[in-house]
Amino acid sequence: MYKTDVRGKLIDGEKSLSQISQEILAPIDAKVPKWWYIAMGISLVMLALGVKSIYVTLTQGIGTWGVNSTVAWGWEIINFVWWIAFSIFLLILRQKWRTAINRAAEAMTVVAVFCAALFPLMHMGRPWLFFYIFPYPNTRGPLWVNFNSPLFWDFMAISAYLLISASFWYFGMVPDFATIRDTTKSKIKKAVYGFFAFGWVGSSREWLRYEGLAFVLGGIAAVLVVSVHSIVSTDFAVSIEPGWHTTLFPPYFVVGAIFSGFAMVLTLVTLMKKLYNMGDFITENHVDAVCRILVFVSLIMGTAYITEIFIAWYSGSEYEMYTFFKNRITGEYAMQFWGMFIFNALLPQLFWSRKVRRNLWVVFVISLFINLGMWFERFNIVVTSLSKNYLPASWAEYHPTWVEIGFFVGTLGMFSAGVLLFFRYIPQIAIAEVKMISKFNKQQTTHLKPGHHHDYE
């Protein structure tokens, strides 16, 4: 049973069930605020730059990028790993407070995975032949793909992740679409949301199977998230580059994904709280809980960074030593290394203080810094290891060209446009789930008959 006296209220204010629907659906019915159009305009301009960059890449080739034969992976792989890490880790927490923020987390995941998938696709050079990576009986031999290649694993992981997170998200919304269909006064909305509600009416037959489906998807999606990030890490870990060839990588990437996933969730929910008055559903306690998770995960990140450095020294390999001590901690790329270390391992330690956790602006700014720190981490991994490895004769520098920067800016625009559309057209919080937990909101649970003390998890 949820203890409100320990954890704080799940929903502020005594709300009736219909108030819950009304307040969560308010942004869909309300007049669209001016800032929304401005933000959308900026996002679309950014997206247009991305489209232009993709056009240049498609018509002229990878030569327009700053990558070279030494640093063959540049911003594209950094950004791919960065985007893919915004994950639905809330699934793992079987906590009642997740109901307020899981919808936003799922939305973020779907859009972010879509952004991520563009990078390896364009990196293929001839993206129109991307289906060659799919194992199917073909006329090229028949030549099968290499099942031992992490790049193939990655292809499988990204496709599965995209499909699963999108369907997970969608089926979570079906009952809420039905709520919109049945409560809206607009005929157009009734028709459109009615179509997307797939004929949902909330009967016991539907709910029974829905619960079964949620159980299955929740269980396997947790496994999927762990395996996807482990697979992404093997893109690096199975190579023999100094700084990459380490068994730490799979857990390191999984934890990194939890970290950046929660940081981005925090960014989004603070925006929802401030811009859409969702403060009654996303209470200070929710933000507080996410912050406390971030403190803990940040300690794991710090431990991982220090472990890497320690193992580099302990292994006695001069290449590892060089990569970590001469190329990361000091040297040309020190800025990125310390950016990563400070933003991911040190800055979140401020969340130990209750005052910081309760100050929404500080929380918002720290969450942005974590997102930035996680980008530095990927830069640190991808570029520093490649630019100076075993053979000094092949050392090279890497600088991104405007095409690569534009491509990244384009995905940022795509992400923010996606989030803005989400804010405007989709219930930002899972209405049915919030209604379900609303009864745990009271200090006393005596209004429930003895024998009915079921834990709704």
Next chain:
Amino acid sequence: MTTNKKYLVGVFNDEQTLIDAFENALERGVVIEEVYTPYPIHEILHGMKNKTNITTAAFFYGLFAVILLIGGMYYAAVIDWPLHFGGKPFNTFPSFIVVTIVATILTITILTLFTFSVRAKIFPGKNAEVIDIRATDDKFIILLDQDKMGMKIPEVTQLFQTHGASEVYQKETVAN
């Protein structure tokens, strides 16, 4: 062929009165056609005696996928077109596991969603058969078929009202 079906609808304002009335009605031998709620209520799902095998189905989808995937990769990498990768064995089973996990999860998801769609009859383009439009918002609805409920209308109405129904009304729908 279409026939008019006569229903009796009990409307409740909260979960607790619904469960109360639901359980009392069941004890008195009332046959309940369906219950509509804004969120899943385990007492109702349990009391309706419907069972779902969706989790069992998901398990078998997974089993099927694992066999097919490992079999398929073995066929491609060992029988059909063996390739030398730096002296590695053709049957690199441990590295097949990675793809097997991810693709199994994908198969389970797609097939379970499909099963859900078929069994719960939730699919694109379906018209919602709404009994009481408030059931997806804040009301809890018990639906009885007047021909099958096994009790007279006034008795059921009284039963519902003593257990806190906010409304009891009759409804006719065109069923097909």
